[in-house]
Amino acid sequence: MTGHVDLRALVAGVLFVVAGVVFGLEQLGVITLSAGIVWPLLVVGLGLAMVAGAVRQAR
Amino acid sequence: MNLRTPIHPPEPAEAVPPPPLPPPAPAPGRSTARVITGVLLVLAGVAALLHQLGAVRLSVAAFGAAALVVVGLAVVVLALQRQEPHGLMVVGVVLTLLLAAGVTFRPLGSISFTEGAGDRTVTPTAADLDDGYGLGVGQLKLDLTGVAFPEGRTALRASVGMGELHVTVPRDVGVRIVAEVAMGEMVLFGEQTSGVGLSRTVTTDGYESATRQLELTASVGMGRIEVRFDDRAR
Numbered sequence: 001m002t003g004h005v006d007l008r009a010l011v012a013g014v015l016f017v018v019a020g021v022v023f024g025l026e027q028l029g030v031i032t033l034s035a036g037i038v039w040p041l042l043v044v045g046l047g048l049a050m051v052a053g054a055v056r057q058a059r
Numbered sequence: 060m061n062l063r064t065p066i067h068p069p070e071p072a073e074a075v076p077p078p079p080l081p082p083p084a085p086a087p088g089r090s091t092a093r094v095i096t097g098v099l100l101v102l103a104g105v106a107a108l109l110h111q112l113g114a115v116r117l118s119v120a121a122f123g124a125a126a127l128v129v130v131g132l133a134v135v136v137l138a139l140q141r142q143e144p145h146g147l148m149v150v151g152v153v154l155t156l157l158l159a160a161g162v163t164f165r166p167l168g169s170i171s172f173t174e175g176a177g178d179r180t181v182t183p184t185a186a187d188l189d190d191g192y193g194l195g196v197g198q199l200k201l202d203l204t205g206v207a208f209p210e211g212r213t214a215l216r217a218s219v220g221m222g223e224l225h226v227t228v229p230r231d232v233g234v235r236i237v238a239e240v241a242m243g244e245m246v247l248f249g250e251q252t253s254g255v256g257l258s259r260t261v262t263t264d265g266y267e268s269a270t271r272q273l274e275l276t277a278s279v280g281m282g283r284i285e286v287r288f289d290d291r292a293r
Contacts, residue, residue: 009138009148016131016151023124023158035163035256042159 011052015045095133095147099126120161127154163256164241185209191216198223204289208232208271218278226277226286233269236261238277238284245284261286 026033106122109115130151137144176196183189185207192201192215199219204227217224228234237260238245244253247261266272277284 005141006138006143009134009144012148012151013131013134013136013138013144016134016155017128018131019155019158020124020127020129020131023127023162024121026162027118027121027124032258032260033162034258035159036254036258038159038162038256042155045155 007055008049008053012049015048019045095129096150099129102126102129120158123154123158123161127151127158130154165239165256165258188213188215190214191218193218194222194224195220196222198225200225200227202227203273204229208273210270212272212274214274214276216276216278219280219282221281222279223283224277224279224285226275226284227289228273228275228286230288232271232273233266234263235266235272235274236277236286237275238286240279240284241281243279243282243284245279247284247286248288 022031022033025031103122103126106115106117110117130147134144134147134151137147175194177194178198178200179194180200180202181192182202182205184205188206192199197219199217199222201217201224203215206229208229217226236247238247238258240257242255243257244251245257245259246252247259248263250261252259275286277286
């Protein structure tokens with residue numbers, strides 16, 4: 001058990017939930033995804049997780 | 060009288076083994092991760108059984124999306140409990156990448172590479188119009204200008220595994236094109252797009268109000284899609 005909340009894990013978890021919901025909606029036919037949308041969003045998510053990790057290290 | 064009692068050397072005390080140390084308690088985060096993994100496995104098994112029994116229709120991607128939500132929630136819970144969910148984060152990253160790859164290469168899933176090879180030109184009429192045309196490898200030319208489309212919506216599929224798909228559509232119907240190319244390029248009414256995992260939907264002007272509508276789903280795994288109007292009608 002660590003001393004404080006792992007911000008990177010928290011952000012990653014939220015991003016996983018959002019990604020799962022988006023992919024699920026795509027499977028239900030509610031939205032349409034393409035590689036041109038998915039991969040840039042994944043890069044954004046990766047960047048957010050890295051920022052969160054950097055903030056955690058700075059604290 | 061010998062009062063002296065013989066001196067016996069003290070018997071060595073029996074070696075008492077030290078009490079065994081209690082087994083180390085598993086890290087809380089790890090045990091929670093195991094519970095989550097177990098729950099996911101149980102859900103996967105139940106979903107696969109229900110799918111096999113025909114009770115539900117589940118795709119692998121749909122289950123992957125649901126699993127990603129569960130993993131994400133578990134990661135959030137563990138993070139808030141100040142535990143380290145690193146193993147689950149790896150699972151989440153892998154699931155996300157697999158789902159993204161599934162979206163990217165989805166056109167390959169709707170294509171049969173066993174539909175023959177070579178160059179094929181199809182010029183159907185209303186009488187012999189099929190609902191789908193496919194080619195495994197090669198060039199498929201689908202000329203729909205000779206089809207007198209009936210009133211209402213006509214759905215049509217055309218796919219090529221590897222190669223080129225050319226579709227010519229008449230100008231007097233409303234056309235909606237749903238095109239997917241896993242790798243290559245598409246030219247829909249003159250608009251060109253190239254790359255990986257292409258997916259575009261194009262609707263001609265007046266499609267919604269047209270009395271005769273053509274909805275064409277065009278897929279190519281690796282190669283090119285070109286859809287254009289019949290130039291002869293100009």
